[in-house]
Amino acid sequence: MKNVSLITRRELQSYLRTMSGYIIIAVMLFIDGLLFNAFAVPGTAKKSSEVLADFFTLTSGITMVGAVFLSMRLIAEERQTGTIALLYSSPIHDVEIVLGKFLAAFLFLCVFFLSTSYMPILIAVYGKVSLGHIFAGYFGLMLVGACGLAIGTFGSALTRSQVVASVLSGVMVLALTTCWLLAKVTERPLTDIINGLAWWGHFDAFRIGLVHVKHVAYFGLVTFLALFAATRVLEARRWR
Amino acid sequence: MIKVEGLTKYYGERAAIRDLSFNIEKGEVIGFLGLNGAGKSTTLKVLGCVLLPTSGRVLIDGFDVTKDPHEIRKRIGFLPDTPPLYDEMTVEGYLEFVAQLRGVSNADLAMRVRDAMEKTSLVDRRDDAISSLSHGYRQRVGVAQALVHDPRLLILDEPTSGLDPVQIVEMRELIQKLKGEHTVLVSSHILGEISQICDRYLVIQQGEIIARGTEADLGNLLGNAGAVELEVHGAPQKAIDVLKTVPGVTDVTVLKLDGEVASLRVVGSGELRPEMVKALVGAGISLLRIDKAAARLENIFLKLTHGKEAA
Numbered sequence: 001m002k003n004v005s006l007i008t009r010r011e012l013q014s015y016l017r018t019m020s021g022y023i024i025i026a027v028m029l030f031i032d033g034l035l036f037n038a039f040a041v042p043g044t045a046k047k048s049s050e051v052l053a054d055f056f057t058l059t060s061g062i063t064m065v066g067a068v069f070l071s072m073r074l075i076a077e078e079r080q081t082g083t084i085a086l087l088y089s090s091p092i093h094d095v096e097i098v099l100g101k102f103l104a105a106f107l108f109l110c111v112f113f114l115s116t117s118y119m120p121i122l123i124a125v126y127g128k129v130s131l132g133h134i135f136a137g138y139f140g141l142m143l144v145g146a147c148g149l150a151i152g153t154f155g156s157a158l159t160r161s162q163v164v165a166s167v168l169s170g171v172m173v174l175a176l177t178t179c180w181l182l183a184k185v186t187e188r189p190l191t192d193i194i195n196g197l198a199w200w201g202h203f204d205a206f207r208i209g210l211v212h213v214k215h216v217a218y219f220g221l222v223t224f225l226a227l228f229a230a231t232r233v234l235e236a237r238r239w240r
Numbered sequence: 241m242i243k244v245e246g247l248t249k250y251y252g253e254r255a256a257i258r259d260l261s262f263n264i265e266k267g268e269v270i271g272f273l274g275l276n277g278a279g280k281s282t283t284l285k286v287l288g289c290v291l292l293p294t295s296g297r298v299l300i301d302g303f304d305v306t307k308d309p310h311e312i313r314k315r316i317g318f319l320p321d322t323p324p325l326y327d328e329m330t331v332e333g334y335l336e337f338v339a340q341l342r343g344v345s346n347a348d349l350a351m352r353v354r355d356a357m358e359k360t361s362l363v364d365r366r367d368d369a370i371s372s373l374s375h376g377y378r379q380r381v382g383v384a385q386a387l388v389h390d391p392r393l394l395i396l397d398e399p400t401s402g403l404d405p406v407q408i409v410e411m412r413e414l415i416q417k418l419k420g421e422h423t424v425l426v427s428s429h430i431l432g433e434i435s436q437i438c439d440r441y442l443v444i445q446q447g448e449i450i451a452r453g454t455e456a457d458l459g460n461l462l463g464n465a466g467a468v469e470l471e472v473h474g475a476p477q478k479a480i481d482v483l484k485t486v487p488g489v490t491d492v493t494v495l496k497l498d499g500e501v502a503s504l505r506v507v508g509s510g511e512l513r514p515e516m517v518k519a520l521v522g523a524g525i526s527l528l529r530i531d532k533a534a535a536r537l538e539n540i541f542l543k544l545t546h547g548k549e550a551a
Contacts, residue, residue, distance in 0.1 A: 002340075010326070014326065081324075081325075082320060083325065083326060085324050086338065087289040087322075089288045089290050090338075091314045091317065092341060132462060181531075197510075238292045
């Protein structure tokens with residue numbers, strides 16, 4: 001645990017001291033604000049809770065894409081600059097490297113979540129929404145973020161190029177987003193299984209303020225599997 | 241300290257190192273010599289627990305690299321061919337991070353970091369960002385991170401590469417200072433850079449050890465024992481005749497004739513230089529230079545590697 005926190009602290013420092021993280025978050029906030037104004041706010045006779053639900057939908061998409069870009073450097077950069085040798089030659093486990101880096105990226109992503117809070121606050125000021133709805137929505141966003149970062153960490157472990165890492169993770173996220181297209185041309189029970197893989201289907205409940213264990217379990221499972229795969233890739237690299 | 245038996249490492253189909261075996265005793269400074277691509281870095285990475293071997297056994301302090309890598313990692317300091325530095329950190333912050341990573345307790349942390357910075361003359365630059373450091377300083381930070389947790393074994397992969405002559409001398413002095421406290425394994429492809437600081441050398445070529453021993457042993461291997469090179473001014477034939485009368489001299493050859501100056505090579509047994517100087521001066525021949533041919537590691541190395549390629 002000590003090693004995980006050590007890696008997390010260093011990685012977080014790196015996010016805070018270099019520009020790339022800030023730029024990614026700034027772009028995410030800019031697009032989020034723009035879409036919020038363009039799609040969530042307009043509309044006649046819209047309930048506040050509907051505006052809030054739309055805000056969560058938009059933000060979840062941006063979180064997923066942003067997470068891929070935030071995590072692309074995590075391991076790829078270490079391999080590119082050769083610092084991975086420092087971690088490999090130190091008495092720490094590969095899973096500690098992966099967890100430490102993932103946690104740092106997650107904490108940094110929370111800066112984005114905090115920065116978006118002005119939008120729900122605006123809705124609450126001008127309309128009427130329950131605190132529970134806001135909390136459920138943000139909890140869902142954190143799960144989406146964790147899932148995206150975990151996939152990004154896995155992509156980052158696969159290559160030494162950050163660009164290739166982001167493309168690989170992007171393809172994986174895209175597959176989890178558009179698998180309903182595949183479900184359209186398959187038969188039951190395959191249709192249900194493939195539909196069940198789509199992450200936004202599981203976010204649907206959170207956006208309207210509901211927390212279901214099965215949806216939490218979905219995001220938890222994808223995050224776990226991606227981090228597990230990233231760890232195995234790191235281990236396998238020692239054999240090459 | 242280190243026991244390597246039949247170490248082999250394949251990258252895909254290609255063998256980077258084949259069936260290496262060697263032992264290193266505690267407190268020794270070992271020079272690991274080879275051209276680029278000979279397999280030096282791969283061997284050191286296996287010893288540094290960065291890569292796992294395809295086959296063979298590597299024991300460090302009695303622990304096996306495949307079975308107890310953690311125990312080994314606690315005991316080693318590894319400097320890879322590119323120093324593993326985080327540019328955005330300060331020198332001191334980075335060394336603290338590495339020390340904690342390698343298990344230095346909080347009570348010892350400040351002392352260990354200061355000690356490493358003092359040994360590598362980095363105290364004045366402790367608050368500088370690593371990105372602002374010159375190549376020489378980066379290399380020093382690389383060495384500092386390898387010794388910050390006071391490891392028993394230091395593995396330095398080409399610590400002198402890319403340094404200017406002054407920095408090379410400083411690095412050699414640094415390694416000499418570490419002698420005794422640590423067992424040191426240092427690699428290089430430029431032999432002059434590590435000659436005289438190592439107790440023994442291992443010469444590796446195409447993934448195999450082609451020679452091993454002290455500088456003198458390597459010289460003997462090539463029949464260079466007792467060979468002396470000298471330069472005389474004027475009358476080379478007279479000098480050859482005089483030298484041949486010195487007891488112990490078996491052969492004298494002319495290496496180079498440059499106007500009045502002749503370079504000669506004398507082969508014989510034992511220490512012949514005092515007698516040779518006496519004889520030459522007695523005969524009125526001006527002696528410009530005299531030294532042992534075997535002391536030149538470059539020659540040994542070139543012969544060994546060329547011999548291998550020719551075979």
